[in-house]
Structures are given as structure tokens and as C-alpha cells.
Amino acid sequence: MxxxxxxxxxxxxxxxxxxxxxxxxxxxxxxxxxxxxxxxxxxxxxxxxxxxxxxxxxxxxxxxxxxxxxxxxxxxxxxxxxxxxxxxxxxxxxxxxxxxxxxxxxxxxxxxxxxxxxxxxxxxxxxxxxxxxxxxxxxxxxxxxxxxxxxxxxxxWLDHPNRVLALEEAFILSGAPMESAARLSVLAGRPLEPRPAGGVTLRLDHGAVSVLDAAGEFPDLPRPTLGGCAFRTGDGTAAIRALAPHGTALPDGSWLLHEAGAALVFRP
Missing domain, CATH: 3.10.180.10 (2,3-Dihydroxybiphenyl 1,2-Dioxygenase, domain 1)
Incomplete structure (x- = not known):
């Protein structure tokens, strides 16, 4: 335990x-x-x-x-x-x-x-x-x-037409990212590490939580908030691109959607 x-x-x-x-x-x-x-x-x-x-x-x-x-x-x-x-x-x-x-x-x-x-x-x-x-x-x-x-x-319940396999990452958006990161670290009882794309990340046995600042990803969402999440897909995002062609392609091959006030990233 x-x-x-x-x-x-x-x-x-x-x-x-x-x-x-x-x-x-x-x-x-x-x-x-x-x-x-x-x-x-x-x-x-x-x-x-x-x-x-x-x-x-x-x-x-x-x-x-x-x-x-x-x-x-x-x-x-x-x-x-x-x-x-x-x-x-x-x-x-x-x-x-x-x-x-x-x-x-x-x-x-x-x-x-x-x-x-x-x-x-x-x-x-x-x-x-x-x-x-x-x-x-x-x-x-x-x-x-x-x-x-x-x-x-x-x-x-585990098979999905969009071929999502796992919840992989959650995003905290904050105008005071170090304060948000400190609260997250205390709650989790784990240290955070720098995130290559900016901000910091809490890595867990399965999944991660990243704290992003106001100048980072998803600038149109309010802060402070839980801004969105990333899913791992099993088909290179082909199914979600067909189901939601209004999304945006990201440089790493992910597919970004803004739905119900949240950023949803589908990763290949």
C-alpha cells in the first residue's frame, strides 16, 4: 500500500x-x-x-x-x-x-x-x-x-468506436502555475518534473497530470481551471478524425477537439 x-x-x-x-x-x-x-x-x-x-x-x-x-x-x-x-x-x-x-x-x-x-x-x-x-x-x-x-x-464497456484505449494525461491551466503545481504535488505525495512542451508534469504509475501556464496550450480556456485531457488511441486517430472532422491536427499527429468547455487531445 x-x-x-x-x-x-x-x-x-x-x-x-x-x-x-x-x-x-x-x-x-x-x-x-x-x-x-x-x-x-x-x-x-x-x-x-x-x-x-x-x-x-x-x-x-x-x-x-x-x-x-x-x-x-x-x-x-x-x-x-x-x-x-x-x-x-x-x-x-x-x-x-x-x-x-x-x-x-x-x-x-x-x-x-x-x-x-x-x-x-x-x-x-x-x-x-x-x-x-x-x-x-x-x-x-x-x-x-x-x-x-x-x-x-x-x-x-471497454471498446469504443473512436478507438480510445486509455486516459493518458490531464491538463491544469493556471495563471500561477507554480502555486497550482505545489497544491498538486502535496495532494499526490509525489514530485513534479519539467515538461518538455512547457509547464511541469506529475508522472504516475499510469497516466500523468500537467500544469500549464497562461502562455501555453489552450489559451482560449479560462484560468485557473482543469482545462482538458489527452487520450491514447489504438488506430493512429483515424476513427476520431472521421467522427469529428472539425478538429485540429497537432504537430505530433494528435487530433484536438474543443467540446463542452474542455480541450480533448486524441493521440496516435
Whole structure:
């Protein structure tokens, strides 16, 4: 067990209206799980998601389904803007990471449980443990431990028409990149290193998170924010180019899309 982040677990793209968000990503060739309502210790929440699971990591599409219920802070995130508002790093040991983060001076009250249905034939919910970084200006940045990973990474959800195989990198956009990088390093319990294209990168056992400054990539997106992510494809990006011909070719052969307030990079 490790008292540090281990993987890039998932990113969450958030909107107030679920239907258009889900329809857009289905049209981009993501195989989405059925709609699932979330719940917390106090009962049902206002939020629900559909997800695209990959061989490594996943993409969450989160929206408010019932504004009359508690929204677990999503409404406050959306008041600023829609887009990629969630970044979750995987962890093995919630208790050890809680002790580490409290030792670093972060006022984390405890481990936050979360559950949601997952289309399991036996009706079992997917269950998680969360350690959110308090007051992160970039969005909801957190550590997550999966208690029931076998219920989520089902083989039937892992093949996508756009040929995405893995969530490979997440991008934090910041006008004060060293401050954002320091918060990320404390949360992850790992050092960061210079990124050849500019900024700094947190490298994990699977995946990475990069912090970019205002003069770097994606200059049209707001800062500070979780600006977007990169996916690894299995076909050299041929499928996503056919599905979304409005994208932009990047010098390394990647295909860039701006969708739902987020930058999406599909890598060959």
C-alpha cells in the first residue's frame, strides 16, 4: 500500500443539462454506461453520470438531474463555468493518505464515501472513498480509492468506436502555475518534473497530470481551471478524425477537439 497517488483515475466533464452532454460524447464515439444517480451518506444526490471506461482510467460526464436535492458542490463549480471540473487521482490506502495530507497541514475532515448504481446484474452499487483537496481554485481535485473496481471496468464497456484505449494525461491551466503545481504535488505525495512542451508534469504509475501556464496550450480556456485531457488511441486517430472532422491536427499527429468547455487531445 502507498501513501501517495498511484494513477490518473478519471476526469469529469460537467454540465447542468445531462442530455446534450451525453449525446455529444456518444457522437464522438465513446461507449457510455447507463445513467446512474449518485448518493452520499445522507441519501440521494442531485447528480448523475454516464461514464466511458478505458483500459486505464475513465471519463465521467456529470450533470445535475434534480436541482431540489443536494448537489455535493457541483452547482458551485458550474456557477463558474461548465467543462472539465473534476480531476481524480487513484490511491491504494485512504487512511494512510489522510494521515499524510493532515500532516501536510490540509484541513481534510475525513474520508468521504460515495456510491452509485453501475448496471450490475446483482444490483450492487459501485462504492468509492474520496479525499478532496480543500478549496482548490482549479476545480474538484481529489484522491479516489475504488472499493468495487470490478463492477465498473466491465469488458462490455471497454471498446469504443473512436478507438480510445486509455486516459493518458490531464491538463491544469493556471495563471500561477507554480502555486497550482505545489497544491498538486502535496495532494499526490509525489514530485513534479519539467515538461518538455512547457509547464511541469506529475508522472504516475499510469497516466500523468500537467500544469500549464497562461502562455501555453489552450489559451482560449479560462484560468485557473482543469482545462482538458489527452487520450491514447489504438488506430493512429483515424476513427476520431472521421467522427469529428472539425478538429485540429497537432504537430505530433494528435487530433484536438474543443467540446463542452474542455480541450480533448486524441493521440496516435
Amino acid at each position: 502507498s501513501a501517495a497517488a498511484t494513477t490518473l483515475d478519471h476526469v469529469g466533464i460537467c454540465a447542468r443539462e445531462a442530455g446534450p452532454l451525453h449525446a455529444r460524447f456518444a457522437a464522438l464515439g465513446f461507449t457510455l454506461t447507463p445513467l446512474a444517480r449518485q448518493s452520499g451518506p445522507g441519501g440521494p444526490l442531485a447528480t448523475g453520470n454516464r461514464c466511458a471506461f478505458f483500459r486505464h482510467g475513465y471519463l465521467e460526464l456529470l450533470a445535475i438531474l434534480d436541482p431540489a436535492l443536494p448537489d455535493n458542490g457541483l452547482g458551485a463549480l458550474l456557477d463558474r463555468h461548465e467543462g472539465m471540473r473534476i480531476l481524480a487521482l487513484g490511491m491504494d490506502d485512504a487512511e494512510a493518505n489522510l494521515r499524510r495530507l493532515r500532516g501536510a497541514g490540509l484541513p481534510i475532515p475525513g474520508i468521504a464515501p460515495l456510491a452509485r448504481p453501475c448496471d450490475d446484474p446483482q444490483g450492487r452499487p459501485a462504492r468509492f472513498e474520496r479525499l478532496p483537496l480543500p478549496d482548490a481554485p482549479e476545480g474538484r481535485v481529489q484522491l479516489v480509492r475504488h472499493l468495487t473496481p470490478e463492477l465498473l471496468w466491465q469488458e462490455r
